[in-house]
Amino acid sequence: YLVCYYTSTTGIESSELESYLQEILPEYMVPGVYVVLDSFPLTSNGKIDYCNLPKASMVSKESYTAPETTLESSLVSVWSEVLSIESSELSVTQSFFRLGGHSLKAISLVNKLNKELG
Known part of the structure; x- marks a missing residue:
């Protein structure tokens, strides 16, 4: 990023x-x-x-939104792995691409989501 x-x-x-x-x-x-x-x-x-x-820090204290559901928690976990960012720094309202994501990481993200969430 x-x-x-x-x-x-x-x-x-x-x-x-x-x-x-x-x-x-x-x-x-x-x-x-x-x-x-x-x-x-x-x-x-x-x-x-x-x-x-x-x-x-990727997240300012004012803009941080914690995951509330198990799905959001799973998504934050996968994003954290793909983007190499601590999951505690990922807000559910942030943009994947603004966090350093790009087309190759997006493909990796989709593959990991398919494996973990079906």
Whole structure:
């Protein structure tokens, strides 16, 4: 999945940035997670230290919807396996493709769902 790390001197909200990116980028290029930083961690050479960027959570506390039925729990379990994301970070309202899914993973998802749920 795509993560957008950014800094802002004007206090732009992640929802505003996401709306703007949705206008200018194809859907598959729009990040699924936005993380605002005070400053980027830098290496001794002054380049961005990607290893020290904070881990991005796929689900914000406000948008998380837990599975309520056994079917939803089964789906979250399969999605978690296919997308390599902790099941506790998957909300039932999230988009498979925004979480890093693509056509090959979708085929794998369908196969696993057929095996587990018939």
